[in-house]
Amino acid sequence: MFDVTIKANGSSETVCAGAIVEAAGFQRYDASKLGDLGYGSANVVTHVEVEEMAKAGKIARPSDSNAPQSVAFIQCAGSRDPDHLPYCSAVCCMTSLKQAKYIREVDSEAKVYIIYKDMRTPGQNENYYKQVQQDEGIFLTKGEVASVQEDGDKGLRIEVDNSLLGEKIEIKADMVVLATGMVPATAMGEELDLSSEEDDKKKDSEEEPAADRIIKSDILNLTYRQGPELPALKYGFPDSHYVCFPYESRRTGIYPAGCVRQPMDGLMAADDATGAALKAIQCVEMASRGEAVHPRAGDITYPDLFLQRCTQCKRCTEECPFGAYDEDEKGTPKPNPTRCRRCGICMGSCPERIISFKDFSIDIIGSMVKAIEVPEEDEEKPRVVCFICENDAYPALDLAGINHLQYSPYVRFIPLRCLGDINLVWIADSLSKGIDGIFLIGCKYGDDYQCHFMKGSELANYRMGKIQETLDRLVLESERIKVHQLAINEYDQIPDLLGEFMEKLEEVGPNPYKGW
Amino acid sequence: MTQPKRIEPDLDFVRDVIASGGDTLKKCFQCATCSVVCPLSPPEEPFPRKEMIQAQWGLKDQLVKDPDIWLCHNCNDCSTYCPRGAKPGDVMNALRKKAIEHYAAPQAIAKKVGDPKSLPLLIAIPAILIAVIIGLTNLWWHGEGPTRIVHGEEIVLDEVIRSWEMIPMWAVDVLFLLTALFAVSVFARGVLRFWGDLDSAKTRKMGFIPAAIEVVKEIALHSNFKECGTNQDRYLGHLGVFYGFVALFITTTCIFAGVYFLNLIVHVPLTPWPLWNPVKLLGNLGGIALLAGLFLIIRSRLNQEGDETASSYYDWFLLGMVVTVATSGMLSEIVRWMGIGFLYYLLYYIHLVAVWSLFAYTPYSKLAHIVYRTTALIHNRACGRELLAKVPVVSLTEGRETQAT
Numbered sequence: 001m002f003d004v005t006i007k008a009n010g011s012s013e014t015v016c017a018g019a020i021v022e023a024a025g026f027q028r029y030d031a032s033k034l035g036d037l038g039y040g041s042a043n044v045v046t047h048v049e050v051e052e053m054a055k056a057g058k059i060a061r062p063s064d065s066n067a068p069q070s071v072a073f074i075q076c077a078g079s080r081d082p083d084h085l086p087y088c089s090a091v092c093c094m095t096s097l098k099q100a101k102y103i104r105e106v107d108s109e110a111k112v113y114i115i116y117k118d119m120r121t122p123g124q125n126e127n128y129y130k131q132v133q134q135d136e137g138i139f140l141t142k143g144e145v146a147s148v149q150e151d152g153d154k155g156l157r158i159e160v161d162n163s164l165l166g167e168k169i170e171i172k173a174d175m176v177v178l179a180t181g182m183v184p185a186t187a188m189g190e191e192l193d194l195s196s197e198e199d200d201k202k203k204d205s206e207e208e209p210a211a212d213r214i215i216k217s218d219i220l221n222l223t224y225r226q227g228p229e230l231p232a233l234k235y236g237f238p239d240s241h242y243v244c245f246p247y248e249s250r251r252t253g254i255y256p257a258g259c260v261r262q263p264m265d266g267l268m269a270a271d272d273a274t275g276a277a278l279k280a281i282q283c284v285e286m287a288s289r290g291e292a293v294h295p296r297a298g299d300i301t302y303p304d305l306f307l308q309r310c311t312q313c314k315r316c317t318e319e320c321p322f323g324a325y326d327e328d329e330k331g332t333p334k335p336n337p338t339r340c341r342r343c344g345i346c347m348g349s350c351p352e353r354i355i356s357f358k359d360f361s362i363d364i365i366g367s368m369v370k371a372i373e374v375p376e377e378d379e380e381k382p383r384v385v386c387f388i389c390e391n392d393a394y395p396a397l398d399l400a401g402i403n404h405l406q407y408s409p410y411v412r413f414i415p416l417r418c419l420g421d422i423n424l425v426w427i428a429d430s431l432s433k434g435i436d437g438i439f440l441i442g443c444k445y446g447d448d449y450q451c452h453f454m455k456g457s458e459l460a461n462y463r464m465g466k467i468q469e470t471l472d473r474l475v476l477e478s479e480r481i482k483v484h485q486l487a488i489n490e491y492d493q494i495p496d497l498l499g500e501f502m503e504k505l506e507e508v509g510p511n512p513y514k515g516w
Numbered sequence: 517m518t519q520p521k522r523i524e525p526d527l528d529f530v531r532d533v534i535a536s537g538g539d540t541l542k543k544c545f546q547c548a549t550c551s552v553v554c555p556l557s558p559p560e561e562p563f564p565r566k567e568m569i570q571a572q573w574g575l576k577d578q579l580v581k582d583p584d585i586w587l588c589h590n591c592n593d594c595s596t597y598c599p600r601g602a603k604p605g606d607v608m609n610a611l612r613k614k615a616i617e618h619y620a621a622p623q624a625i626a627k628k629v630g631d632p633k634s635l636p637l638l639i640a641i642p643a644i645l646i647a648v649i650i651g652l653t654n655l656w657w658h659g660e661g662p663t664r665i666v667h668g669e670e671i672v673l674d675e676v677i678r679s680w681e682m683i684p685m686w687a688v689d690v691l692f693l694l695t696a697l698f699a700v701s702v703f704a705r706g707v708l709r710f711w712g713d714l715d716s717a718k719t720r721k722m723g724f725i726p727a728a729i730e731v732v733k734e735i736a737l738h739s740n741f742k743e744c745g746t747n748q749d750r751y752l753g754h755l756g757v758f759y760g761f762v763a764l765f766i767t768t769t770c771i772f773a774g775v776y777f778l779n780l781i782v783h784v785p786l787t788p789w790p791l792w793n794p795v796k797l798l799g800n801l802g803g804i805a806l807l808a809g810l811f812l813i814i815r816s817r818l819n820q821e822g823d824e825t826a827s828s829y830y831d832w833f834l835l836g837m838v839v840t841v842a843t844s845g846m847l848s849e850i851v852r853w854m855g856i857g858f859l860y861y862l863l864y865y866i867h868l869v870a871v872w873s874l875f876a877y878t879p880y881s882k883l884a885h886i887v888y889r890t891t892a893l894i895h896n897r898a899c900g901r902e903l904l905a906k907v908p909v910v911s912l913t914e915g916r917e918t919q920a921t
Contacts, residue, residue, distance in 0.1 A: 111525055119545070130600075134542045136530045139573045142546070146520075159520050164546045164569050166561070170520035 001287065001338050002253065018284030019253045021276045022230065022238070023269075024185035024219045026259035029078045029085055031180050037077050038148030043068075043156060044176045046077075047092065050099050059103055061175050063153075068110070068174035071103050072158050074145050075116035079181035087235055089181035090263040093120050096179050097132040104137050113171050114140045115160055141165060148176055182263040186256075187236020189217035192227050209458045212239075212250075222251065226323035230254060234447060237262060239454065247276045248294055250454055252322055252339045253287070255279045287338050295391065295452045296342045296417065303346055305335060306354040316346040316355060319420075321455040343453035345420035348463070353425055365414060365421075366429055372412050374434045377514045382410050382505050384498075385430050386439040387422055390415040391452040392488040393441040399491035407495040408502045411439070419443070419483075420456025422463060427481065428470050434514030437505045439498070440464065440483045450487060457485060477508050525574035529614070533571050536630065537828030538610035544568040544602035550594035555743045556587060556903045563587065564594055564604040571607055580618040581713035585611045586885070586892030587903065591744025595824045606825050613830050616884045619706030629880035632829045642872040646865065649691060650683045677852050678788065682861045685775065685787070688868065695875040702879035703887050710891055720898040727898035731890060740893075740903065749816035756809025757838070763802025770795040788852070800849075806842045810835070834882040840870040 005014045031039045031046050038044040042063040053059045061068050073096040078084035093116065100112040112135075119140070121129040132138060143163035151157045155174040163169050192214040214227035215236055221228050230238035230249050238256045241248045247255040257276030258269040283293050292299040312331035324339040325346070333346075347355045353362045375381040388394050394415045400407065416422065419442030430438055442457030443450040451457045464483045471478055482501055486493065533541055546569055551562035563584035570579050579585070585608050592605040617626040628634040679685070720727075734740060738758070741751050774784045774795075789796045814835060817827050848863035878884060 109527060111527065130543065133545070136534060136542065137527055139525055141569065141573075165521075165523070165573065165575075166566055168518055168520040169523045171523055 018287055019255065019280035020220070021273070021280050022186075022219065022249075022254055022256045022260055023258045023273060023276070024217075024260050026182040026184050026263065027188060029180040029183050031078070031178055033084065034078050034178060034180070036147070037074055037145060037178055038150075038156060038158075038176055039178060041148070041150050041156065041176075043150075043174065044148060044178065046178045046180050047095050047099065048180075050102070050177050051095075054099070054102050059106070066174075067107060068103070069107070070111040070113070070155070070171075070173040071100075071175045071177060072113040072115065072156070072171055072173035073100060073177045073179060074148075074158075075114065075119075075179045077178035077180050079179075080117060085181045085183065085235070087181070088120060088263070090120070090122075091265045092179035092181060094125050094128065094265065096177070097121070097129060099177065100138050101132060101135070104135055108137070110137060111173075112138045113158075113173060114138065115143050115145055115158070115163075116140065117142065117144075141169075143169075182259055184235075184237050184260045185219060186217045186229065186232065186238050186260045187215055189215045189229075191215050209455060209462055220254070222323075223326075224251070224323040225317055225326040226320075230256065241454065244450065244452070245294060247272075247279045250321055250323070252293060252324070252341055253280075253283050255283075290337075292340065292342045294341075299342045301342060301357045301359055302337050302340060303335060303342075303344070303355050303357055305333060307332065309352050309354045311352055313351060315349040315351065319349040319455070319459055320346055321420075321453050341453065342417070343420060343456060344417045345453060345456050345459060348421040348423045349459070350423070353423060360417065360421075362423055362425060365416070365423075365426055368414050369426055369429045369435075370433065372433070372435065374514060377510050382436040382502065382510065383434070384408070384411045384437040384439055384501065384505070385435050386411050386413045386441060386498075387419065387426070388413050388415050388440075389419045389442045389451075389457065390417060392443050392450060393419075393486050396486055396488045396491040397494060399488070400494045403491070405492065405495050407498045410502065411498055418451070418453045418456035419460040420451075420453060420458075422460045424463065424467065424470060427467060428474070431471075431474055431476055431480065431511065432513050434511045436480065436508075436511045437501060438481045439501055440481075441486050441497075442483070444485045444487055461485075474513070476511070479504050479508050480511070523573065523575065526576045527574055529576040529579075530572070530574040532614060533607065533610045536610035536613050536830065537826060538571065538603075538607040540601060540603040541568070541571055541607045541610075542602075543600045544572060544598075544604070544607075545600055547599060549597050549599060550604040553593045553597045554588075555591070555593065556589060556740060558587075558901050558903055560901065564608050567611060568602065568604055568607060571611060576614070576618075579611055580615045581710065581717065582611075582615075583714055583892035583896050585615060586889040587740075587896060589741050589744050591747045591750070592820065592825050593744065593746050596746070603825060606828075609828065609831070612885065612888075613828075613882070615888065616880065616882070619710050619888070620880045620884070621702060621705055625877075626880040629833065629877050630830055635833075638873065638877065639869070642869040642876070646683075646691075646868050646872065649687055650865070653684050653687050654682075677855065677857050677860050678786070679864055680787070682864060683868070689772065689776075692872065692875060695872060699875055699878050703884070706879065706884075707887055707891050710888060711895065714892070714895040718895075718899050720895065721900045722898040724894065724898065727894045730897055731893045734893065735890065743903075747816060747820075749812045749819075753809045753812030753816065756805045756812065758809070760802045760804075760806025760809055760842075763798050763805065767795055767799030767802060803842060803846050803849075806838070807846065810839055810842060814839075830882055837870060837874050837877070837881070837883075841867065841874055844870055 002017045002020060003014060004017050004020070005012055028046060028048050043061050045062065050059060058067065060066060075092060075096060079089055079092065080086065096114055100114060103110050103112050119129060133140065141160070141164045143160040146159040146161045146168070149157045151172065155172055156176050158171045158173060158176065160169050160171065212226065212231035214229055215232050217229055219229060230251055233239040238260060239250050240246060240256045240261050246261070247257060249256055255276040257272045258264065261272065264272065286293050286297065290300050291297065310332055314327065314331045317325040317327045317331070317333050321343070322339055322341050324336050325333040326336065327333055342357070344357065344360060347357070347360075347362065356362055369385060372383065372385060374383045388397065394413070397413065419440055422440060427438055440460060442460055443452065445451055445455070445458035445461070449458075461483050464481060467481055468478060471480070484497060530541070546565060548565045550568070551557045551565040554562070554564065557563050561584075567579065567582065567585060588608045590605055590609060595603040595605040598604060613630060617623060617630060620626040628638060738751060738755050741754060744751065771787065771789070775787070778784050791797070791800070817831070821827060844863050844867035848860055848867055851860045851863055874883070
């Protein structure tokens with residue numbers, strides 16, 4: 001549930017909303033950064049300006065208001081370029097083709113040049129490309145624009161390297177149009193500095209997961225503890241789990257759609273809006289029943305916090321991937337149940353073990369660990385417990401079974417909602433019980449993460465990096481614990497993974513705590 | 517840093533190429549499949565890919581002097597494999613037409629030859645010209661009576677049908693010699709300009725004569741044409757037409773020399789010469805080869821018509837002319853044996869009209885390829901640029917070994 005204050009035309013209005021679709025669109029890349037392509041000369045314009053001229057009824061050279069006899073379109077102007085926008089904006093090729101037609105339809109003697117890196121006209125648009133290509137006055141070539149220079153009042157000279165014409169060529173044109181790319185509205189703004197003063201104290205901060213990028217784009221202005229906007233993934237697009245679950249963002253109930261999510265054309269944006277709206281409807285419905293949304297759809301439990309024992313360490317409020325916790329001045333977490341996705345990462349994060357769910361708690365998993373039968377040392381049967389993510393890794397194990405793959409019989413599996421649930425106490429419990437090795441299998445993390453809760457497996461990896469303390473206290477070898485990231489289609493690696501781990505354990509020898 | 521080449525597309529040239537059978541030109545998106553499948557394309561600066569984009573961009577100046585359009589023998593492999601249906605084969609054909617037009621003078625005639633609307637005019641010119649000559653010579657020179665004076669001799673007319681009873685041989689010869697002279701001078705001018713353009717573009721490594729000898733050998737064997745393996749019919753057809761013309765040229769030259777020069781020394785019988793005469797025999801064999809070749813060419817054109825290639829008016833103009841020459845020639849001979857005088861004279865008249873057209877329009881028609889293709893081949897050979905088929909094939913493993921060492 002959101003209390004949304006909308007400011008418009010000087011007045012403001014507050015409404016209550018169950019879900020939000022963020023479709024703030026894009027802005028064109030700032031062409032003033034494209035001086036090397038001649039921007040700044042009177043007759044070098046962008047798509048937007050040509051479109052405005054077309055709307056006004058006449059495409060004219062800005063310098064003398066005459067209709068241009070020749071126009072050169074430069075594609076990927078500041079796009080697919082590491083110094084500017086590294087990505088493709090999906091629509092500029094079509095826009096240039098369309099605008100080339102504007103010019104040709106008015107003047108059958110006009111010449112239009114299109115200099116491209118690659119023509120990208122996906123799907124049905126390919127037919128439009130073919131049709132425009134048929135126009136005798138439209139000249140296309142791949143090439144790299146070396147320079148755009150003014151040529152007195154005669155127009156502009158464009159030097160093109162590596163053209164398909166087999167040599168460096170020079171074209172004269174009355175007007176140059178730059179096909180500038182899309183910048184998501186969410187990327188327009190200052191980046192919030194989230195590095196707290198505590199970070200400076202931490203010496204081992206190299207292993208710490210990178211802080212979320214929050215760009216103050218002034219779109220949502222959330223009052224969340226973790227920042228006013230959606231966390232940004234690559235290039236300032238909001239993290240919307242594009243790999244598996246488009247529209248899902250890291251703020252429950254907020255669904256990005258359209259060009260804030262990825263560059264796309266109008267048709268696709270309309271489809272995108274439909275998708276996001278359906279997600280929003282589901283969210284409102286489920287919230288009204290107190291249920292979690294994707295991926296634990298229908299879950300009606302909540303994390304219970306035993307706040308009397310809270311030490312205000314802020315781990316949970318920092319680590320929750322969904323910003324579900326706000327905090328008071330002292331740092332005591334203030335949970336917001338409707339933002340919660342029930343991943344249990346807070347449960348894993350809490351050093352005081354005060355966060356649990358009714359059906360999924362520190363004690364429940366701890367009891368499962370304690371219930372594992374550990375053979376005596378003289379039985380020469382090692383015992384391994386494998387904490388495994390139920391989203392991808394556990395189904396991968398099922399796939400291994402379906403495919404009759406054989407793996408070590410000494411492994412016992414405990415599925416978790418997310419590998420991020422892993423709490424150090426379970427590791428300590430396992431080792432002190434005499435279990436020889438602990439294997440953790442979660443999803444891939446990084447820029448193209450597969451973790452269903454975005455940060456879970458990364459956090460688990462980070463926590464295991466800090467396990468040394470526990471091992472030292474128990475005087476145990478670090479090889480007894482291993483973390484692995486597995487994609488669901490890598491099920492065939494499971495026997496070898498476990499096999500290698502068992503071999504390693506054989507080298508290390510049995511856990512000396514057996515039988516205690 | 518190299519100076520960039522200034523490009524100024526010629527929109528009219530693009531329109532011309534499109535109108536001349538290259539209507540698929542703009543479909544090309546430069547994937548280079550054409551140059552890869554072409555059995556003749558050289559490894560350096562291969563065709564027809566570069567010609568496709570140059571033509572799309574209307575770069576007339578580069579294209580008309582481009583020797584590569586003449587290295588193509590139009591097997592249409594490129595058009596068959598083109599993923600975009602851009603038919604590079606047809607475009608190259610249209611470009612050759614534009615090149616012929618460019619070098620031919622006066623260009624007005626070239627424009628007329630390439631334009632279907634002018635066809636009646638082009639037929640009317642020789643039809644009227646020859647009819648007038650027939651009329652005048654009959655009035656002025658023949659008069660009446662049972663005798664004719666041929667080469668200073670008085671001949672008594674008999675039952676034999678003779679061509680010169682309609683039109684005196686010298687009149688035909690004077691007319692055709694003048695026409696041939698005209699054609700040759702138009703060619704000479706065009707070829708000299710073409711050669712100059714070729715030379716300024718690329719330096720030769722070999723003299724003209726040795727290169728020409730190799731090219732003549734190549735043409736005699738049609739070995740490049742044979743490399744266009746997809747189209748065996750066209751290779752055989754072209755071979756037939758080529759040697760048919762060679763045989764007919766030799767026959768005509770022999771008769772011309774016999775009647776005008778040998779006659780001064782020994783008595784040369786009046787034409788028509790008997791069928792067993794070796795010269796006559798050669799001529800008839802040539803005629804048959806020509807007809808057979810034409811049959812194969814037309815059949816393959818009709819079979820191919822459609823997706824891969826479309827024959828243009830320019831193609832059919834030349835074929836129509838040659839077909840008329842060959843059929844009217846052979847039929848008139850047959851009719852003469854059969855003794856149908858009226859039909860013979862009619863067919864012979866048509867034959868004269870067709871042959872005159874062939875002579876006079878050659879520098880402007882597709883037949884001009886005889887001269888420009890030969891020139892381009894000689895220059896190409898002189899530059900030492902090998903066609904792909906002649907480059908020794910290096911196996912992949914060999915290549916790797918050399919790379920390793």
